[in-house]
Amino acid sequence: EDKVVQSPLSLVVHEGDTVTLNCSYEVTNFRSLLWYKQEKKAPTFLFMLTSSGIEKKSGRLSSILDKKELFSILNITATQTGDSAVYLCAVQESGGYQKVTFGTGTKLQVIP
Amino acid sequence: KAGVTQTPRYLIKTRGQQVTLSCSPISGHRSVSWYQQTPGQGLQFLFEYFSETQRNKGNFPGRFSGRQFSNSRSEMNVSTLELGDSALYLCASSLGSTADTQYFGPGTRLTVL
Numbered sequence A: 001e002d003k004v005v006q007s008p009l010s011l012v013v014h015e016g017d018t019v020t021l022n023c024s025y026e027v028t029n030f031r032s033l034l035w036y037k038q039e040k041k042a043p044t045f046l047f048m049l050t051s052s053g054i055e056k057k058s059g060r061l062s063s064i065l066d067k068k069e070l071f072s073i074l075n076i077t078a079t080q081t082g083d084s085a086v087y088l089c090a091v092q093e094s095g096g097y098q099k100v101t102f103g104t105g106t107k108l109q110v111i112p
Numbered sequence B: 001k002a003g004v005t006q007t008p009r010y011l012i013k014t015r016g017q018q019v020t021l022s023c024s025p026i027s028g029h030r031s032v033s034w035y036q037q038t039p040g041q042g043l044q045f046l047f048e049y050f051s052e053t054q055r056n057k058g059n060f061p062g063r064f065s066g067r068q069f070s071n072s073r074s075e076m077n078v079s080t081l082e083l084g085d086s087a088l089y090l091c092a093s094s095l096g097s098t099a100d101t102q103y104f105g106p107g108t109r110l111t112v113l
Helices: none
Strands: A003-007 A010-014 A019-026 A030-038 A044-049 A056-058 A061-066 A071-076 A085-093 A100-102 A106-111 B005-007 B010-013 B019-024 B031-038 B042-050 B053-057 B064-068 B074-078 B087-094 B108-112
Touching (some): A003 A085, A010 A019, A019 A030, A030 A071, A044 A061, A044 A071, A071 A085, B019 B087, B031 B074, B074 B087
Parallel strands (some): B010 B108
Antiparallel strands (some): A030 A044, A056 A061, A085 A100, B005 B019, B019 B074, B031 B042, B042 B053, B064 B074
C-alpha cells in the first residue's frame, strides 16, 4: 500500500527561525512529489518535484527531492506568523490517471 | 480565472440519510478528484473523474459514489450516512494528465448527527 509519512507532526517556532519539514514515501509508480499549504480550508499548491537534487524555490520557501532515499524536505527561512499552517506532502502516481496519496501533514505554528 | 467552487459549504445530516455534494472545476479542467479529510486520517483519496468517466478509485465503501457531467462539473453522493462520514470533503481539479497540478476547492463540511 502506498504510504507518505511526514515529520514532525507539529512544530512551534519563533518568528525568524528556520524550519525543515520532512516527507518520506513509498509508492509503486512514482511520478512527482507535491507540497501544499493548508491554512483554513483548501490546500494551496506550493511545489511539484519530479527530479532528484534540483531545488525548487519560492521566496523564503524551498524544497528538494531525493528519489534514491525516497524523501523530500521543505525549508522555510525567516519564518513569519503567516507561515502558520498545516503543510501537506503528497505523492502523485504515474499511470494515465490522477492518483495522489497525502501524508497527514505537519502543523506549524509560528509565534511572535 | 475563477477557482474551484464547491456547494454547499456546510451541511448537517442525520444517520441513514443521503447527501449530494457538488464541485465545479476551474474552466478548462477536465479532471475532478474527491478527497475526504478527517483529523485522524488526513486527506484520503475517494475517486477521480475525467471526461465523465471514473478513472480511479480509492478504498471507500460503495456508499460513496460520484459522477461527472459533460461540462466537467462533478457530484459526489454518500448514501446511508454514518457518524464516521463527518468530514471535510474536498474536490480538486486539474487539466487531466498525471503531470498536472491539482487545485483544491474550499470544501464542504459535512456533519452527521
